[in-house]
Amino acid sequence: MSNRRSRQSSSALRISDDQMIDLVSKLCQLLPEIRERRRSDKVSASKVLQETCNYIRKLHREVDNLSDRLSQLLDAVDEDSHEASVIRSLLM
Amino acid sequence: MKEEFLKKWQMGLQIYRPLIDNTSVSERRKAIKLSADVAMASLRKGTTCWSRALIQKTATEDNFLVRQMLSGIKAETLINKKLPKVMCHRKIVRRSKKILRRRQSRSAIEEVAAKARKLVKKKTQGLRNVVPGGEFMSNDVLLIQETLDYIVSLQTQVNVMRSIVDAAEAGSERTAYYLGKLKFAIEDG
Numbered sequence: 001m002s003n004r005r006s007r008q009s010s011s012a013l014r015i016s017d018d019q020m021i022d023l024v025s026k027l028c029q030l031l032p033e034i035r036e037r038r039r040s041d042k043v044s045a046s047k048v049l050q051e052t053c054n055y056i057r058k059l060h061r062e063v064d065n066l067s068d069r070l071s072q073l074l075d076a077v078d079e080d081s082h083e084a085s086v087i088r089s090l091l092m
Numbered sequence: 093m094k095e096e097f098l099k100k101w102q103m104g105l106q107i108y109r110p111l112i113d114n115t116s117v118s119e120r121r122k123a124i125k126l127s128a129d130v131a132m133a134s135l136r137k138g139t140t141c142w143s144r145a146l147i148q149k150t151a152t153e154d155n156f157l158v159r160q161m162l163s164g165i166k167a168e169t170l171i172n173k174k175l176p177k178v179m180c181h182r183k184i185v186r187r188s189k190k191i192l193r194r195r196q197s198r199s200a201i202e203e204v205a206a207k208a209r210k211l212v213k214k215k216t217q218g219l220r221n222v223v224p225g226g227e228f229m230s231n232d233v234l235l236i237q238e239t240l241d242y243i244v245s246l247q248t249q250v251n252v253m254r255s256i257v258d259a260a261e262a263g264s265e266r267t268a269y270y271l272g273k274l275k276f277a278i279e280d281g
Contacts, residue, residue, distance in 0.1 A: 023236040030243050046208070049215030052239060056222045059246040063125065066253040071121035073260050 024048050031055050093135065093248050100131035101252070104161045123157075126150055130161045132249045141234070142242045145225025 024045050028034045031051050034043055104127025108120075115123075130150050136143035151158040216235060220226030223242050229235040 019233050020236075023233065023240070026240055027236065027243075030240065030247075044208075046211040046215045049212065049219055052243070053215070053218045053222055056219075056239075056243065056246065059243070059250055060222070062250050063128065063246075063253065066250070066257050067121050067125040067128065069257050070124050070253070070260070071117050073257070074120055 020045070027052055094252050096135055097131050097248050098252050098256075100134055100161065101128050104128075104131055104157065107157060107160050122153075126154055126157060127161065128249055128253060130158055132245050134162055135245065136241070140238055140241050141229060142224045142226075142238045143245075145228070149224060 027048050028043060031048070033051050033055070034048065105124065108123045108127070129146055133143040133146040133150070138144055147158060147162070216232055219235060219239055220229065223229075223235070223239050225238070226235060229238060
């Protein structure tokens with residue numbers, strides 16, 4: 001009932017509920033936190049979206065951290081050393 | 093997808109190769125990250141909104157790198173393509189909806205439903221802040237589709253970078269260990 005009424009009032013940004021449900025369930029499959037839960041647990045859309053934001057931020061932090069470690073590694077080795085060539089061959 | 097990312101990332105780092113020995117650690121870090129981002133975004137060949145937005149954003153930080161890495165894949169169009177501006181429009185719609193809402197009286201069920209929708213809207217706004225180009229995606233369906241693709245790409249980026257870093261760290265430790273042993277043996281005898 002309330003769905004029908006809201007559909008009439010907000011036509012500008014209206015999207016089908018089925019589409020949203022489908023997309024949200026696809027998001028669930030990607031998020032490690034939610035995947036680990038028991039199947040019977042229902043997860044609300046807003047929780048999924050929140051977890052998605054958190055997950056993306058976590059991935060960003062990891063990329064930063066990995067870039068950090070890599071730049072440290074390149075810095076720590078002597079130019080002519082064997083370690084330098086190992087790292088460079090991996091990367092370049 | 094992993095191999096493709098690695099190849100493109102390596103290509104980006106090759107561009108920095110002559111400079112890498114003479115730059116500071118933080119500059120190197122930036123170069124590593126930027127090439128990784130461009131590599132990740134270029135895999136999509138301009139077919140997704142987030143990848144175009146990321147390339148444009150990186151181009152503002154290092155135009156030269158982006159052009160070099162994308163040479164051959166319509167670099168000019170990707171960098172200069174204007175992203176649609178729908179922000180102002182959305183604000184106006186939101187404000188008029190608010191006014192409309194105040195005028196309507198509501199039942200308890202409608203209140204709950206409205207609160208739930210409001211929460212979802214808040215969370216999708218949060219999503220717009222983390223996905224590149226998100227602020228231009230007024231359509232929620234598009235936003236989530238882009239998010240799905242962005243997450244998969246990020247996972248690839250992280251996995252490849254992590255394997256390289258782990259290998260490099262293990263390699264250098266092992267090498268250092270053997271070098272240390274060797275040094276000790278030489279000094280001793």
